[in-house]
Amino acid sequence: MKRWIAFWNILAKDMRSYYLKPPNISWGLIFPFAWTGMFLIRSGGSAGDVLSLLPGVMAISILFGTTSMLAVTITFEKKGRSFERLLLAPIPLDLLMLAKTAGAVLFGIANAFVPVGMAAFLVDLSGVAWAVLVPTVVLLALSSTFVGLFVAVAVREVFEAQTFSNFFRFPMIFLCGLFFPIERLPWAIRPLSYALPLTYGVDAMRGAVIGTRSLPLAVDLPILAAFCIGLFVLSLRNIRAKWIL
Amino acid sequence: MAIRVSGLSKAFDDVQAVADVSFEVSEGELFGLLGPNGAGKTTTINMLTGLARPDSGSIVIGEIDGAENVKAAQHLIGVVPDESNLYPELTGMENLTFCASLYGIRKRERTKRARQLLGDFGLSDAANRKFGGYSKGMKRKLTIAAGIIHRPPILFLDEPTTGIDVASARQIRQLIAALNEDGATILLTTHYIEEAERLCGRIAFIVRGRIVRVDAVPNLLQPLHERHVAVIDLSEPAPIEIEPLISAFPDDRFEMLRTGQLRVESKEPLAVGPIVRLLEEAGIEVSEARRVRPSLEDVFVEVTGIEADAMRREKERVGKSE
Numbered sequence: 001m002k003r004w005i006a007f008w009n010i011l012a013k014d015m016r017s018y019y020l021k022p023p024n025i026s027w028g029l030i031f032p033f034a035w036t037g038m039f040l041i042r043s044g045g046s047a048g049d050v051l052s053l054l055p056g057v058m059a060i061s062i063l064f065g066t067t068s069m070l071a072v073t074i075t076f077e078k079k080g081r082s083f084e085r086l087l088l089a090p091i092p093l094d095l096l097m098l099a100k101t102a103g104a105v106l107f108g109i110a111n112a113f114v115p116v117g118m119a120a121f122l123v124d125l126s127g128v129a130w131a132v133l134v135p136t137v138v139l140l141a142l143s144s145t146f147v148g149l150f151v152a153v154a155v156r157e158v159f160e161a162q163t164f165s166n167f168f169r170f171p172m173i174f175l176c177g178l179f180f181p182i183e184r185l186p187w188a189i190r191p192l193s194y195a196l197p198l199t200y201g202v203d204a205m206r207g208a209v210i211g212t213r214s215l216p217l218a219v220d221l222p223i224l225a226a227f228c229i230g231l232f233v234l235s236l237r238n239i240r241a242k243w244i245l
Numbered sequence: 246m247a248i249r250v251s252g253l254s255k256a257f258d259d260v261q262a263v264a265d266v267s268f269e270v271s272e273g274e275l276f277g278l279l280g281p282n283g284a285g286k287t288t289t290i291n292m293l294t295g296l297a298r299p300d301s302g303s304i305v306i307g308e309i310d311g312a313e314n315v316k317a318a319q320h321l322i323g324v325v326p327d328e329s330n331l332y333p334e335l336t337g338m339e340n341l342t343f344c345a346s347l348y349g350i351r352k353r354e355r356t357k358r359a360r361q362l363l364g365d366f367g368l369s370d371a372a373n374r375k376f377g378g379y380s381k382g383m384k385r386k387l388t389i390a391a392g393i394i395h396r397p398p399i400l401f402l403d404e405p406t407t408g409i410d411v412a413s414a415r416q417i418r419q420l421i422a423a424l425n426e427d428g429a430t431i432l433l434t435t436h437y438i439e440e441a442e443r444l445c446g447r448i449a450f451i452v453r454g455r456i457v458r459v460d461a462v463p464n465l466l467q468p469l470h471e472r473h474v475a476v477i478d479l480s481e482p483a484p485i486e487i488e489p490l491i492s493a494f495p496d497d498r499f500e501m502l503r504t505g506q507l508r509v510e511s512k513e514p515l516a517v518g519p520i521v522r523l524l525e526e527a528g529i530e531v532s533e534a535r536r537v538r539p540s541l542e543d544v545f546v547e548v549t550g551i552e553a554d555a556m557r558r559e560k561e562r563v564g565k566s567e
Binding site (some may be wrong): 001006008010013082086089090 | 294295296297298316317319320324326328330331332333334335343344346347348350351391
């Protein structure tokens with residue numbers, strides 16, 4: 001019980017200090033809004049286009065929403081030494097890092113549903129498989145957050161975290177099948193696409209929204225879950241090695 | 246025993262930060278770790294509190310193996326680091342209640358304790374102001390309050406008065422003494438020799454990662470009670486030739502201090518008059534001569550070979566740049 005009091009208060013502090021600040025709320029709304037608008041204008045805005053764009057825009061919103069915040073909540077606090085206060089508390093490191101990343105996960109999930117809200121005004125979403133879409137969004141938000149955590153732990157400065165995040169984010173966007181179907185990518189690059197969590201997230205969401213996917217759901221979701229566990233464990237190992245000297 | 250440290254060592258790359266450090270701190274004791282910048286004080290505290298892993302040696306906090314079972318040991322300790330590490334965007338009240346929540350303290354209780362501590366530390370009026378806007382002294386006080394809000398039986402204070410004004414430093418020393426009187430075991434690191442002498446029951450001198458002497462303050466001072474010391478202020482504080490003095494008073498020890506003062510030490514009761522007369526005959530004007538009580542500073546200089554003034558100046562420079 002005591003550990004959960006700590007967990008909840010770390011999450012609540014981060015939500016209050018970072019995620020619920022007006023600049024971040026507006027970023028969380030404007031960013032997906034801009035992406036959705038941009039794709040809709042380019043595609044002509046038919047109902048089929050809106051639905052086919054939705055998984056990709058949701059995925060991008062999650063990816064940017066989660067990874068951009070961890071540079072602040074982790075790297076900034078580490079540099080300002082307030083993160084030491086958390087390391088000095090009798091909370092297991094895994095629970096502490098889950099608390100520190102939970103805000104980003106929730107922020108990413110909220111970002112994902114901004115395009116859904118916009119699409120609801122334009123098309124009928126009754127055909128969407130919500131039972132698949134919601135868990136996929138959660139898993140993608142978790143895996144993207146842990147990519148952000150991995151980056152935040154690897155660097156010292158906030159600007160390094162932002163730069164290093166782009167090193168992961170942009171290749172993921174271009175290689176995940178969002179702009180070009182993976183089958184049409186050069187064969188040498190294709191394995192790289194399958195090494196990215198976003199590929200499985202976009203595929204599962206596409207299946208949930210428009211009913212077509214290139215991999216079975218039984219492959220997409222477990223692989224996404226494996227990415228979550230792997231990235232989190234790797235980040236914990238890096239924290240122990242780099243921050244508890 | 247509250248803290249038992251044995252053979253503790255830690256190296257960073259090629260630098261041996263702490264080497265074979267051993268000491269014990271009894272329950273309710275106020276123990277001081279005294280040494281210059283870079284002596285290994287903070288690294289030692291980091292290892293004791295779980296922020297650094299020792300390369301070798303053992304740590305026992307209470308009855309818990311502090312090296313193996315860090316999280317269990319952290320329940321027993323409070324830590325006040327050398328730099329305030331609270332959240333600048335939170336108010337004083339929010340910082341304290343947040344720190345209490347990290348130890349699983351429920352909302353009503355943590356609010357009550359925070360209010361009490363803000364009152365005890367004279368910060369009630371600043372309770373709802375952002376920590377980032379506090380003065381250095383206020384920041385230090387709130388950091389100490391945050392370190393004790395979960396009422397730990399053992400408290401680690403790393404340079405608690407460095408870089409703050411005299412009045413705040415004095416208040417903090419009084420708070421530390423009061424915490425110790427209330428039964429807290431305290432391990433304090435400091436570079437202020439007078440602070441260590443005034444507050445601590447026992448002191449360890451640490452230099453270049455090694456503890457060179459550990460003893461109770463009266464025991465450290467005991468050999469000095471047989472010595473007699475005088476300080477002579479010169480009208481023009483500049484180095485003078487001390488050879489004529491050594492020839493005239495062969496049983497006394499003369500030393501020119503960096504401050505331009507002449508220090509005289511003798512095993513017999515000192516007669517300052519003849520020394521002053523000799524100086525004035527040599528054309529050196531004396532503005533004041535006084536007998537001084539030998540202090541812990543003298544023991545520190547003798548044991549470590551480090552000039553106390555240099556240590557103080559170095560730390561004050563660091564404090565100002567923070």
